[in-house]
Amino acid sequence: xxxxxxxxxxxxxxxxxxxxxxxxxxxxxxxxxxxxxxxxxxxxxxxxxxxxxxxxxxxxxxxxxxxxxxxxxxxxxxxxxxxxxxxxxxxxxxxxxxxxxxxxxxxxxxxxxxxxxxxxxxxxxxxxxxxxxxxxxxxxxxxxxxxxxxxxxxxxxxxxxxxxxxxxxxxxxxxxxxxxxxxxxxxxxxxxxxxxxxxxxxxxxxxxxxxxxxxxxxxxxxxxxx
Amino acid sequence: xxxxxxxxxxxxxxxxxxxxxxxxxxxxxxxxxxxxxxxxxxxxxxxxxxxxxxxxxxxxxxxxxxxxxxxxxxxxxxxxxxxxxxxxxxxxxxxxxxxxxxxxxxxxxxxxxxxxxxxxxxxxxxxxxxxxxxxxxxxxxxxxxxxxxxxxxxxxxxxxxxxxxxxxxxxxxxxxxxxxxxxxxxxxxxxxxxxxxxxxxxxxxxxxxxxxxxxxxxxxxxxxxx
DNA sequence: AGACATCGGAGGTCTGACCATTAGCCTTGA
DNA sequence: TCAAGGCTAATGGTCAGACCTCCGATGTCT
Numbered sequence: 001x002x003x004x005x006x007x008x009x010x011x012x013x014x015x016x017x018x019x020x021x022x023x024x025x026x027x028x029x030x031x032x033x034x035x036x037x038x039x040x041x042x043x044x045x046x047x048x049x050x051x052x053x054x055x056x057x058x059x060x061x062x063x064x065x066x067x068x069x070x071x072x073x074x075x076x077x078x079x080x081x082x083x084x085x086x087x088x089x090x091x092x093x094x095x096x097x098x099x100x101x102x103x104x105x106x107x108x109x110x111x112x113x114x115x116x117x118x119x120x121x122x123x124x125x126x127x128x129x130x131x132x133x134x135x136x137x138x139x140x141x142x143x144x145x146x147x148x149x150x151x152x153x154x155x156x157x158x159x160x161x162x163x164x165x166x167x168x169x170x171x172x173x174x175x176x177x178x179x180x181x182x183x184x185x186x187x188x189x190x191x192x193x194x195x196x197x198x199x200x201x202x203x204x205x206x207x208x209x210x211x212x213x214x215x216x217x218x219x220x221x222x223x224x225x226x
Numbered sequence: 227x228x229x230x231x232x233x234x235x236x237x238x239x240x241x242x243x244x245x246x247x248x249x250x251x252x253x254x255x256x257x258x259x260x261x262x263x264x265x266x267x268x269x270x271x272x273x274x275x276x277x278x279x280x281x282x283x284x285x286x287x288x289x290x291x292x293x294x295x296x297x298x299x300x301x302x303x304x305x306x307x308x309x310x311x312x313x314x315x316x317x318x319x320x321x322x323x324x325x326x327x328x329x330x331x332x333x334x335x336x337x338x339x340x341x342x343x344x345x346x347x348x349x350x351x352x353x354x355x356x357x358x359x360x361x362x363x364x365x366x367x368x369x370x371x372x373x374x375x376x377x378x379x380x381x382x383x384x385x386x387x388x389x390x391x392x393x394x395x396x397x398x399x400x401x402x403x404x405x406x407x408x409x410x411x412x413x414x415x416x417x418x419x420x421x422x423x424x425x426x427x428x429x430x431x432x433x434x435x436x437x438x439x440x441x442x443x444x445x446x447x448x449x450x451x452x
Numbered sequence: 453a454g455a456c457a458t459c460g461g462a463g464g465t466c467t468g469a470c471c472a473t474t475a476g477c478c479t480t481g482a
Numbered sequence: 483t484c485a486a487g488g489c490t491a492a493t494g495g496t497c498a499g500a501c502c503t504c505c506g507a508t509g510t511c512t
Contacts, residue, residue, distance in 0.1 A: 248462080458510090
C-alpha cells in the first residue's frame with residue numbers, strides 16, 4: 001500500500017493540520033474512497049492521524065508513539081519487566097542527555113530552564129510534578145535532535161507513565177527529583193555532555209531504587225487501556 | 227472501531243493461524259467486507275496480522291518484535307534518519323552486548339559461537355551473510371535477557387534491514403564484518419562486558435563509515451514496501 | 453519425474469448510495 | 483444584549499455488489 005507514501009508526499013503534513021475531506025482527497029490521489037480509508041485506518045492505527053467522525057481527519061504527530069501498545073503487552077505478561085524498562089532507560093536517557101548537551105539550540109536550553117522553574121513552582125502538587133517530569137525528559141530528547149531516538153524514548157516514556165499510574169507517588173521525593181533535574185539541565189546548558197550523562201544516570205538510579213523500595217500499591221491486574 | 231476487539235475475541239488468535247476469508251469473516255461478524263478490511267488494515271499496521279495477496283490473512287506472532295513500520299515512516303520522510311538510526315544503535319547495541327556478557331547462559335554462548343561459524347562458511351554469499359549478521363545481533367539481544375530492550379532492538383534491526391535492502395552490499399567487507407563479530411562474541415564468552423561493549427562499538431562505527439563512504443546505490447525514491 | 457498450463461480462491465480496488473455525528477449558524481426567548 | 487436550544491451542511495462510517503489481480507494447487511503434457 002504505497003498510497004501511504006502518496007498521502008505523505010502529497011499533503012505535506014504538519015502536526016495539527018487538517019486533511020482534505022475523504023472524497024476530495026481520494027480524487028486528488030486518483031484512488032477510490034474505500035482504498036483511501038483503508039490507508040487512513042493504517043495511519044490512525046499508528047497514531048499518525050486522528051479521525052473525528054463528523055469533523056475531519058487531523059495529523060497528530062509525526063512521531064508514532066504506538067510502540068507503547070505492544071510493549072505494554074510485555075509489561076502485562078511479565079511484571080519484572082518494569083526493571084527491564086528502567087535498565088533500558090538507564091541506557092538511552094543518559095545518552096540523550098549527552099547529545100542534548102552537544103546539540104541543543106539556545107531556545108531549547110531556555111525551554112529546559114523554564115521547565116525546571118515550572119517544576120519548582122508545582123512542587124506541592126504531586127500530579128503536576130509528574131507532568132513536568134515527563135515533559136522535561138521529553139524536552140531533553142527533543143534537544144538531542146535524533147528522530148529515531150526520540151520516537152523510541154517517547155514509547156518508553158509512555159510505558160513509564162503507565163507504570164507511574166500504578167504507583168502511589170511519594171511526595172517526599174519531590175525535592176530530590178527537582179535537584180537532580182537541575183543538575184542535568186545545568187550540565188546540558190554548560191555543554192558538558194559527560195556531566196549531563198552522569199547526572200541523568202544518578203537520577204534514574206535513584207528513582208529506580210525508590211521503586212524497588214516501595215513497590216506498586218495500586219491493583220496491578222486492572223490497568224485500563226484506552 | 228471495536229470490531230477490532232470482535233476480531234480478536236471471535237477468532238481466538240494463535241500465531242500463524244489463518245483467518246477465514248474476508249467474505250465469510252465479514253458475514254460472521256455481521257459487517258460489510260469494506261469495514262472488515264479497514265479493521266484488518268489497522269491490525270496489519272500494528273503487525274498483529276499479515277495479509278498476503280492471493281493467499282490469505284495470517285496472525286503474526288503476538289510477540290511484538292515488530293513495530294518497525296511506524297519508525298519506517300520517519301525514514302521515509304527524512305532520509306538523514308539513517309544516521310540517526312546508527313546513532314541509536316551505537317547506544318543500545320554495545321549496552322546489549324555488555325549485558326549479554328553478564329547474563330548469557332551457556333546455551334546462548336554456544337548459539338553465538340555457532341552463528342559465527344555459519345557466518346564464516348557463508349562468507350561467499352553476500353545475501354546469506356547479511357542474514358547471519360542480523361541473526362547474530364538478535365542472538366546477542368536475546369542473551370541480554372531484557373524483554374524491553376529486545377523489543378526495541380528488534381524494531382531498530384528491522385529498520386536497519388530495510389536500509390540494507392536499499393544499499394548494495396560491498397562484499398569486500400565480509401572478512402572485516404566476520405572478524406569484528408568474532409571479537410564481540412569472544413568478549414561475551416569471556417564474560418568481559420566492557421570489552422564486548424567496545425567491540426560492538428567498533429563494529430558499528432566501521433559499518434556506519436562504510437555507509438557514509440558508499441551511500442545508497444539503488445534508487446532512493448522508489449523503495450518498495452510489502 | 454519434471455515443466456508447464458489451468459483454475460479456483462484469496463485479497464485489492466472501484467462505484468455510488470445511504471447512515472451517523474459533529475460544528476457552526478440561526479432562531480428564539482429571557 | 484446574550485444565552486439556550488434547534489437546524490443544517492459538511493464529514494466520516496457503513497453498506498452492497500461488482501470486477502481485477504495475484505498466489506497456490508491441481509492436473510496435464512512432454
